Amino acid sequence: MPYWRLSGFYFFYFAALGVLAPFWGLYLKDLGFDALAIGQLMAIPLATKMLAPYVWGWLGDHLEQRMRMVRLGSLLTALIFIAVFFVESFWPLALAMVLFSFFWNAVLPQFEVITFRYLGQRVARYAQVRVWGSVGFIIAVLALGVAVDALGPRIILPVMLAIYIGIWLSSLLVADPARRPHPEGQGHILRVLLRPEVLAFFLTCFLMQAGHGGYYAFYSIYMEGFGYSKTLIGGLWALGVVAEVVVFIFMHQLLERFGARQVLLASFFLAALRWLLVGLFPQSLALMLLAQLLHAATFGTFHAAAIHLVHHHFVGKHQGRGQALYSSISFGAGGALGSLFAGIMWEGLGPLLTFLASSLVSLLALAIAWVWVRDEERNELS
Numbered sequence: 001m002p003y004w005r006l007s008g009f010y011f012f013y014f015a016a017l018g019v020l021a022p023f024w025g026l027y028l029k030d031l032g033f034d035a036l037a038i039g040q041l042m043a044i045p046l047a048t049k050m051l052a053p054y055v056w057g058w059l060g061d062h063l064e065q066r067m068r069m070v071r072l073g074s075l076l077t078a079l080i081f082i083a084v085f086f087v088e089s090f091w092p093l094a095l096a097m098v099l100f101s102f103f104w105n106a107v108l109p110q111f112e113v114i115t116f117r118y119l120g121q122r123v124a125r126y127a128q129v130r131v132w133g134s135v136g137f138i139i140a141v142l143a144l145g146v147a148v149d150a151l152g153p154r155i156i157l158p159v160m161l162a163i164y165i166g167i168w169l170s171s172l173l174v175a176d177p178a179r180r181p182h183p184e185g186q187g188h189i190l191r192v193l194l195r196p197e198v199l200a201f202f203l204t205c206f207l208m209q210a211g212h213g214g215y216y217a218f219y220s221i222y223m224e225g226f227g228y229s230k231t232l233i234g235g236l237w238a239l240g241v242v243a244e245v246v247v248f249i250f251m252h253q254l255l256e257r258f259g260a261r262q263v264l265l266a267s268f269f270l271a272a273l274r275w276l277l278v279g280l281f282p283q284s285l286a287l288m289l290l291a292q293l294l295h296a297a298t299f300g301t302f303h304a305a306a307i308h309l310v311h312h313h314f315v316g317k318h319q320g321r322g323q324a325l326y327s328s329i330s331f332g333a334g335g336a337l338g339s340l341f342a343g344i345m346w347e348g349l350g351p352l353l354t355f356l357a358s359s360l361v362s363l364l365a366l367a368i369a370w371v372w373v374r375d376e377e378r379n380e381l382s
Helices: 005-032 035-063 066-086 088-118 124-150 153-169 189-193 196-210 213-225 230-249 251-280 285-294 293-311 316-348 351-372
Strands: none
Touching: 005 035, 005 088, 005 124, 005 153, 005 213, 005 230, 005 285, 035 088, 035 213, 035 316, 066 088, 066 153, 088 124, 088 153, 088 316, 124 153, 124 230, 124 251, 124 293, 153 196, 189 196, 189 316, 196 251, 196 285, 196 293, 196 316, 196 351, 213 230, 213 316, 213 351, 230 251, 230 293, 251 285, 251 293, 251 351, 285 293, 293 316, 316 351
16 A cells, blocks of 8 residues: 555645635635625635535546546646635635635545555554644644744745645655456445435534534634634644544544444534533633644544445445545535534624534534434445
């Protein structure tokens, strides 16, 4: 398995997220946009994730040229992003964000399929490859926090472009793994998707990411309003991902011991607790540190368990679309609607009620998963 080449792609891909999630809202604020406009613009990369991964997934499942598609999508992302340097009004910026984020969001689910092909039967080891994405996020968020404090939010643009170029260059180093024969007699993907436990699973993924809407769109602005410096804000983001890195290292042991269902349930409960802490106690640095440590659950354990279940349910010729559906429904639809409604609530009702709503959404996901989501070993292969 080409461990370091796979890890390098994750490193650059999530370094880009380490720029976009914590600091893009600050850049938009610097351009003069209000909370509603920021929420709408922050929803765009998540909205394109509803369509782009599935289109790419369908092509990947039929053409079996996944790395060629990953390279093309990565290159187009970097080229289109150059337009952002020249636009500052709402609609031109929105159009540029639609275009570059469409291709950026398309490539990751296909690369996930590539990674699992290389892993073979060692699927529980996925987190040990994916952890380098978290390392990239940490380095990006810490370095950029200092840079934004010193140079202002405009420094975000050249850094983002350099990282997108890094994604493309790293994709050139990974080849498609050897093809494997698909299981015989596979039916239509709808036979898998319409199973009650699969529908419930995707609904809980949607809700989990919707609950993150206020965090991804406004957390940096929220912390800035309570006097936190951008360097400290970057440190808080990085702390969350450090916790995620630690849990990724031991994730295969957690999955083997508790199963994906139990890990998901714990993740939903801790997400509800996290948003309560952020909403109620923003002035307390100690509690904000604790809330950021809970990122180990709200992203780390959740994502690893979810990917494990997707890989279980969607096999053979359905793999690419299974990963794409997970990305589209959770990070795409859930993230986009979460950011959009967070912008509306933030403007009309304020931060406290926004984060309390996030906590309630996480508890709803917990209830649905408790009733309908099953452990992977209890299901038949698709």
